Amino acid sequence: MTVISTEAAQSALDPLELRRCLGSFVTGVTVMTVLNADGKAEGITANSFSSLSLDPPLIVWSLRLSSRSFNTFKNAGRFAVNILAQDQVNISNLFAVSGVDRFDGVAYTLGLGGVPLIDGCASYLECNLEASYPGGDHVLFVGRVERIHMHDRKSLAYGGGGYLSVQPHES
């Protein structure tokens, strides 16, 4: 086991090892959706989503500064968290590809403020953008949850660089 703990040792961090280590943390998968200034839908696959606060109801996620959707999320007053269901690997992959119309052929309904809610997800959180904070090569977006929808569908999971199916633990 490699233990790197001192500040001086930070420069020794191998970016690939760091990525692998962070990837060992299993998460769900979301698509964050938003409307741009022209009223066009944009969306991006994100697994950095986390709950932040129950009272007030806040969630957080991080977006790469270099993302084409960065300005849209920074300037839009609201966005939606689409928590993907187990059978939505294709949606996750689609919304992680650059240079395609990600909503082409994707069924969705319009939520608060016309923000798209992708059909078939496990659950949804419709949010107002509460705050954003710098975070290295990413920005943290904090959303205040305005409305939620839940469905009886298993969630998709992601870990170790691949998609996972969630099973109840045997214990």
Ligand SMILES: Cc1cc2nc3c(=O)[nH]c(=O)nc-3n(C[C@H](O)[C@H](O)[C@H](O)COP(=O)(O)O)c2cc1C
């Ligand atoms: C499972 C998965 C999770 C991802 N999570 C994030 C994330 O939390 N934040 C982020 O900025 N990019 C994340 N990405 C990468 C973006 O989806 C991808 O870089 C982006 O869609 C590229 O297009 P863009 O340049 O239009 O943003 C993730 C990709 C996958 C497949």
